[in-house]
Amino acid sequence: MKNGNDPNHGNTTEEKESEMEEFIDYAKVIMGTLGHKVFEPVKKPATQKSDNTTTTVSDEIANLYLERRIKNVGKVEANGSQTSEGFVVFKNSHIATVDDDTIPDVIKERRKNASVDEQGILQEDMLFTSPSYAAMFVIGKSANGLTSKLEG
Structure with missing residues (x-):
């Protein structure tokens, strides 16, 4: 369903937005250091399609x-x-x-x-x-x- 109204972006200043993005970056670093990849999707290795247009699986990811x-x-x-x-x-x-x-x-x-x-x-x-x-x-x-x- 498509909403025809544009949402109000609120009163977030550029400074506050920058602080929030910095917080997210820190959270990613800390969670990654602890071994939790919660902010990253599970990556599947590239495979070759039937039309032979994609890259093949690399040697280190089989x-x-x-x-x-x-x-x-x-x-x-x-x-x-x-x-x-x-x-x-x-x-x-x-x-x-x-x-x-x-x-x-x-x-x-x-x-x-x-x-x-x-x-x-x-x-x-x-x-x-x-x-x-x-x-x-x-x-x-x-x-x-x-x-x-x-x-x-």
């Missing part, structure tokens, strides 16, 4: 694929990528629907709060601080993300 059969669960398959923010497990990855006591509580909480359908299909991209946390999220068991991944 898509990764994980496939594993888990007893009493079945097969899980996930796609992800290492980014400057951490490790991203991509939407539409199939994750285990159950977990065990070998994973940290923080991963159990992320699994519980994640948007996953009944079949275990992830409905959103998920960012993790390490490949191991991402692998544990997908598998539902303790895992080393550096040895669990298969390049695809």
